[in-house]
Amino acid sequence: MSFSTLGLSAPILNAISELGYLTPTPIQAEAIPLALKGKNLIAAAQTGSGKTATFVLPTLEMLARSETQRKKRARALILTPTRELAVQVCKSIEAYGKNLTLKSIAIYGGVDYAPQKQALIDGVDIVVATPGRLRDLYTQRAIHFDEIELLVLDEADRMLDMGFIEDITKIIDTLPEERQNLLFSATMSRQVRELAKDTIPNAIHLSVTKKSEGKPNIDQWLVTVDKDKKSALLSHLIQENSWPQALIFIETKHGAAKLVSQLEKRGIEAEAIHSGRTQAIREQILADFKAGKVKYLISTGISARGIDIDELPLVINYDLPFPADEYVHRIGRTGRAGAAGEAISLVSKDDFKNLCMIEKRLDHLIERKVVEGFEPRKVVPVSVLNFVPKNKPVRDVAAKEARGRSESTKPDYSKRVSSKSKSSKSRSSSNNRSDNKESSADNKLPLNPWNR
């Protein structure tokens, strides 16, 4: 099958052909013709499956057919969980829409409001936004949603995990009822299904999750090691293997910063991105990593989804995440679009229960290795695929706690900004609200029921 059979017009076909896209991925082949017919879609699709083009291409096609909107209006709204993903989706819009005159903007927290606000006031065709900041700007009347024709919820499960449900539902409540809806989610959790049921009537369900789950393309293995030897083992592996590049995942932002200095002490240069760093620094580091200037990037879960790094050969899990889906998203940064990838996990006894949940989720055991000189003193038990935890971890519990945590850790802005105007006060506190969501995602360890 070729893209020309999907119903896309020449300006878009030319742009994607220049990008070297020869054939549509399965989700693109299935979803694009349906989306172009105006259908509501709920798609189980992960990053790496070509999902961004799946919703961006029909969005561009449909918007290009009619005239650009007015001031303070937009015609398509794409909600994403993280700033990085919003920026990346916007870049895809620019690339796929380079032969069109549609305007798009990424709206996200952690940066100055003024330029985003002005761009919305001037009017754009497509808004790609994280829910918290968009809601703030809506409250400030920078945008009205009465001309929204199309809503895309990208990585819906991740947005819900991050506690954005209230922002999302409040935004959706203000959209015109007559609109098209596309929902993409790596997993179809109960929460996602509930959101979909309330938001997306008469949807067609599509699923390509299994096909893209990486087994054939991603060589997964793990090394058992004592927790206090992990950084030494990682340095050893990096030096032994001379890996050209690796994305290294770790649960907490403090852990990320510590690991950078531990690697540096052993002569390995690394960078870290997490919610404690400014947006500008995170963007710069990501750009440097994508350009190959940074070889080893240590990241908390906030970058696990959506971030697309061409030909990333290796993902390392410095610790094992909870829930198990997070592991799938992490390793999905490699082995993308048909390329081969490798995913290595450093597993200590503490990681055992998460390991069992991950292997159960994958439906296969991960090959184990021991590295000479790093044999664990605390043995990691043999894992079983039908593992049943004593206290069954419930995603909702973790999410609920994340929300509670983000509320309870909210600094008292009423005191700090008491001399400022009311509007700047509300901006500050809501900015803090969106940032806390990322920050609680970065401080995940205590949210993991196994680590309590």
Ligand code: AMP
């Ligand atoms: P995504 O799942 O949207 O994050 O896309 C994963 C990667 O696949 C990105 O680098 C895209 O540029 C690339 N991609 C998406 N669709 C295609 C296609 N049909 N052919 C080749 N590469 C693609």
